[in-house]
Amino acid sequence: MTKRVLMSVSDKTGIAEFAKALQNLGWEIISTGGTKQTLDQENIRTIAIDEVTGFPEMMDGRVKTLHPMIHGALLGRRDLETHMTQMKVHGIEPIDLVVVNLYPFKDTLLKGGTPDEMIEKIDIGGPSMLRSAAKNHAAVTVVVDPDDYAQVVTELSENGETTLAFRQELAAKVFRHTASYDALIADYLGKQNHITDPESTTLTYDLNQRLRYGENPQQAAVFYQTALPTSFSIAQAKQLNGKSLSFNNIRDADAAIKIARDFLDQPTVVALKHMNPCGIGQAKTITRAWDYAFEADPVSIFGGIVVLNREVDAATAKKMHEIFLEIIIAPSYSDEALDILTTKKKNLRILQLDFSQAQASKKEMEYTGVIGGLLVQNQDIIEENPMEWSVPTKTQPTKTQKQALEFAWKACKFVKSNGILVANQNQTLGVGPGQTNRVGSVKIALSEAFKKSSVLTENAVLASDAFFPFADNIDEIAKAGVKAIIQPGGSVRDDEVIKACDQYGIAMIFTGVRHFRH
CATH class of the missing domain: 3.40.50.1380 (Methylglyoxal synthase-like domain)
Incomplete structure (x- = not known):
């Protein structure tokens, strides 16, 4: 037949x-x-x-x-x-x-x-x-x-x-x-039909890359991208140089571009290590922003991921070329900058990413796998208005402190909880991420910050991703000489914390919003 x-x-x-x-x-x-x-x-x-x-x-x-x-x-x-x-x-x-x-x-x-x-x-x-x-x-x-x-x-x-x-x-x-x-x-x-929590969820992803291994060599891993591509994503970044991205590279790079996405209003450089920012700098030029980010933690940036939200020019490239970096991500590179960065650095991963669609990427949901299930939430993208924040302390923040506090608050959002961040108006100075108690995070952040020169720490302020449960945090902050704090507020012991700030002459802002990051 x-x-x-x-x-x-x-x-x-x-x-x-x-x-x-x-x-x-x-x-x-x-x-x-x-x-x-x-x-x-x-x-x-x-x-x-x-x-x-x-x-x-x-x-x-x-x-x-x-x-x-x-x-x-x-x-x-x-x-x-x-x-x-x-x-x-x-x-x-x-x-x-x-x-x-x-x-x-x-x-x-x-x-x-x-x-x-x-x-x-x-x-x-x-x-x-x-x-x-x-x-x-x-x-x-x-x-x-x-x-x-x-x-x-x-x-x-x-x-x-x-x-x-x-x-x-x-x-x-x-x-x-x-x-x-x-x-x-x-x-x-x-x-x-604006359905947000259906009785079952049907997700579909397309294969992007088979990875050598996962978080550790004994783990197998694959990288899938959304079936409807997201322009502002590592999956859609154009790789101009270097080895293929690893599992950890992809996760770190994703975390770094999410931070950079919140600092688009002026030239900003984000340095990240193990899912935590180790340096964020903003300035009138991308080169100066790099200087601030590097000064924030010149030790941790070694082997880190760097995101720049403006074109990389030759001057900035020369500075970055002097240290070992895993990944550089930017919207574009001058020809001279690309030549500088690739000279004798064949393994340096250089990615070009379209920043024009950064805001649109905030609409995506976040998915976290657990054994036997899947957690789904929208991204932490609340638009906060500093005019709506309150100052419960007798001491009011100065204009310079307010600028630093706003910067510190935006940056602290991306630090693993318990998260503490010390900054001035231009750069992060110390980061205390992921400790099991907030005092521990405070001590780490202050220790890192006050290793630096008094010029950098003169206007240092401190941000906490969640409220202070006890006044002992304020004691540590006061001993270091920090004079302004920003935190969500909302603790049953807020009155004790406010009283301690008043005793030390510290200004404190309550935002009313917390930013846990697990």
Whole structure:
């Protein structure tokens, strides 16, 4: 019996060559509208779908393959006599190969398709054929990816049929493909109706990179990107130099660009190490901002990730070239700067990232895996207004202190809890991240800050990501000589903390907002 293939593809890549190869192997080709026209133009003999179904394509192509003559040909089990008898009685000829890819829902969505256009790009017949063929992969080969055409031809040429293992592999790919397709549709329709916490969540990601290993060499890891690409993301950054990114590189780089995203109003440099900022500097020029970031912690920046939110010029590149860095990320680089940075540093990872879409990236949800579950939340992107902050202390912050406090508060948001950060109006000076008690974080931040010259620490202020539970924190801060604090407030012991600040002549701001980061 002559073997039959059904072809119905939106993506015509390689379809004519594939069809010619099958025809040369003696296969009959059944085809639908647009695919048939493509094959006819290549003088490839085809059978129209309505010749098989005895029913015309109708409703602008919405109904053409949803027919027993098609699905019976796909689903009928070749190993069951009852199935084969029923197929013979009803004149159903088996279809042994299905080549289908779906309406371009994703591409239309990325192009900003209208609601009506999006509905018309929801494929019904395609997924139905794919699922039928994949279910019966014991007898039917199903191809959804043009990259698999070559192996199908090879196996058919060498063996007259595909192997069961290959058919299983292709069937699994089909169900991944249709699941991803349906996930995008579900997400789109959910957003159209402003659904934020559905009864189940369907996420889909595309493979970006296979990693050498994960957080440690004994851990396997893969990097996936959102199916609808986010422009301001490490997944979409263009790598200009250096080795491939590692698992830890990607996580650190992601954390660093999130910090830089909150400092777009003036030239800013963010240095990060192990998911915590070790130096943030802002100034009128990117070179001076680099100086501030480097001075903030010249030890920790070694082997760190650096993000600059303005073009890297030659002067800045020369300074960065003097130390060992893992990654540099910026919106652009002058030709001279790129030459400087790559000289004798073939492993330095240099990434170019589109900062114009930074604000749009704040709309993405955050997903955190736990054993047996998934936590979902929106990003910590509250727009805070300093005019709404309160000062509960007798001492009011000076204008310079206010500037430093606003800077410190923005930066402290990105320090792991318990998080403490000391800064002046231009740069971070000391960071105390992730301690199990707040006094410990305070001591670390102050110790780092006051190693520096008195010129830098003259206007030093301190930020805390959450309220101070006890006044002993204030005692430590006062001993160091800090004269202004910013914190959320809200502790049952706020009165004790305020009293301690008043005793030391320290100004304190309550923001009313906390920024835990675990």
